[in-house]
Amino acid sequence: MSDPTRDAAFSLLQAVLTRHSLLDAALDALPAIEPRDRAAAHRLAACVLRHAGTLDAVLEPFLRREPPPAVRNILRLGAAAFLFLETPPHAAVGTAVDLARSKKLEPFAGLINAVLRKVVAHGAAELEELDMPRLDTPAWAWSAWGKDARAIAEAHAHEAPLDVSAMPGFTPEGGEPLPTGSFRFPAGTPVAELPGFAEGKVWVQDAAAALPAKLLAPKPGERVLDLCAAPGGKTAQLAALGARVTAVERDKSRMATLTGNLKRLNLAAETIVADARKWRPAEPFPAILLDAPCSATGTARRHPELLHLRKPMDFASVTALQDKLLDAAAEMLAPGGRLIYAVCSLQPEEGAARIDAACTRLGLKREPLSLPALPEAVTPQGDVRTHPGMGMDGFFIARLVKPSAHKAEEEVECASPPCLARELDPAYRDA
Template sequence: MPDPTRDAAFSLLHAVLAKGKPLDAALDALTRIEARDKAAAHRLAACVLRHTGTLDAVLEPYLRREPPPELRNILRMGAAGFLFLGTPPHAAVGTAVDLTRSRKLAPFAGLVNAVLRKVVNAGPVVLEELDMPRLDTPAWAWTSWGQNARAIATAHAQEAWLDISTLPGFTPETGEPLPTGGYRYPVGTPVADIPGFNEGKVWVQDAAAALPVKLLAPQPGERVLDLCAAPGGKTCQLAAMGAEVTAVERDKARMATLRSNLERLRLRAELITADGASWKPATPFSAILLDAPCSATGTARRHPELLHLRKARDIDAMTAQQDTLLDAAAAMLAPGGRLVYAVCSLQPQEGSTRIDAACARLGLKRDPLPLPALPEAVTDRGDIRTHPGLWPERGGMDGFFIARLVHA
């Protein structure tokens, strides 16, 4: 029998692993499928992407030769369903065999049946023998994360909880209040079910993503520049705090999303579609937020395809762009003003290394950041470094690097 969930999950994995597409984009391309099946397919595909190394290690003893990529993904899906998602053994095997036949891989149906039956017979205990965090993390990423690598990789095995920010004066009736502000909801909570969402009182924003604006500390009526502003969570924060916000974003589609978010929350900002690296304001700003484009490795819990799509060599291109934007931001900063630089990256080249270079090149200096609600995130140089391994008892947080700069 056709299984729309498995068919869709197979298509998602092919789009990500063979074509290099982001998982969300591949998911949006699935149009002829029920919402329930689409959500289940996303969950299965994300589980495979989260645990690819572990799944391959489980399968390896039962494969005499390398299977075609399509077949390997079917085997991964069957094993992932049984080992991680609670799929009954007969269903994990049967749906994988059916999918093999439906994808014109019928000659391999016996192999799929035999291999997955062996996985089922071995049982979940096989996972206890494996170093899952290490297996599921590319070597280049593991090495770059240093002493935090195991904590980060362990956290990546779990889906991220749902965090929200609220308009001033609004307190939702549910959700766990967070020490840094905002509220947290369990994995899988529908956004529309959060009190205040439909009324335009809250927006989705990870606890770590909410920190850069709080550390910029805009004052009511202060002119603030938000560079690279889309999709707009930080723009909304700035506007909600009473700042006079100018938001610059070069991508028209992303600017449309930003505008929509502001309208839903009934907040106002000046929106400028332009490249932040070349746009020039009429007068400098006393406060600038630069949430720079980056590798986004700090969001791998939410986007498990990232560690498959990113390569170590990609970081150099990112850092060149970040330097260009830091140069532009420094030129727009008024004397005595402050600049907060942030990236949702775990890579040191995109964090402290960029700030060291900017200070040497631009005549800026660090303005150390206090964070009493999360002191373990403050580095010895006064920057902020969050990662998914922090707050393990609360469900972790995204990885961010944040630094505040002023003229020397």
């Protein structure tokens, strides 16, 4: 009989690595098991996903030929339990062998036993020699992250803490106040037990995810359009700051989650289920937050499967959608209005490159952001780029302004290229 934790962890790995499922979806699809076993299985599977490259490098010298994928996953589970999760050697090996038998992989039980015994004997020493951050990061991601790649990859080795945003004036007891205004609790803190959660005073939101709404800085009573709004962390921030928020979200069930979240927090917003590329308001908005759908590589600390599931060629379709959403946002922005564009991605093509293209295509002007609480996150172009090496999720945030009607007319006069005004303006030079 295999133990329920190993069994569930194996199902999670098979779902992610062979059927390309997201880990949360795979967790939802697990048969009913004790919550404690489910949490342990999640932790074990996430550990394998964080360290798959390192685990494979440790196993490599002990394998004479490539084992079937299911057998490799059992070997990874056994090695991860021993090397990273302090499982005693006999339990790490024995549960892996039992698991193989229960999955009709009896012919591989001897191999699994022999390989894992070698891992137990030599694996820890081998680990010392390996460049784990490099091995656990796909080559496409490492090269895209440039000089920050090592710091990001080192942070990916650890579980993320639990950050929360709080209603203005409320301080959740026991939370570490962060310079950017969020509060931090240790990884694994049960959300429902957070101080102020039951009273609707706090909501879960990574410290980086809390920055875009702060940088939009709505005034009390100001009309704000929140595009791509669900599950509503940023809608809640904007409403809590006193803005009159219109939240647009394409997915009906995600919008239901947003509505439920606002209700729990006793906040209000106008909610519209629609495709932001097509929906148009009666009046343009002076302030828009576009939290665009993205590859979400900035959240890989919490979702370690993403680096296994994403492929470089996936980015073309998501950047095309980001451009269309920027086009729509520019149309809905009042002259003189401001637009905050945000993505929880570490990929430059979803960040600065989208803003460069939007400035050229739409005549918007990039306005440099200032973030005194986190100056290292401000790029030379004036955008904000956080990453896990800074202790928070990876986010890209930029502010764009639409020239006022008066200015726009001036630009029309000199619109035939090349436009001298654009050539002289450093913001356009960057574009």
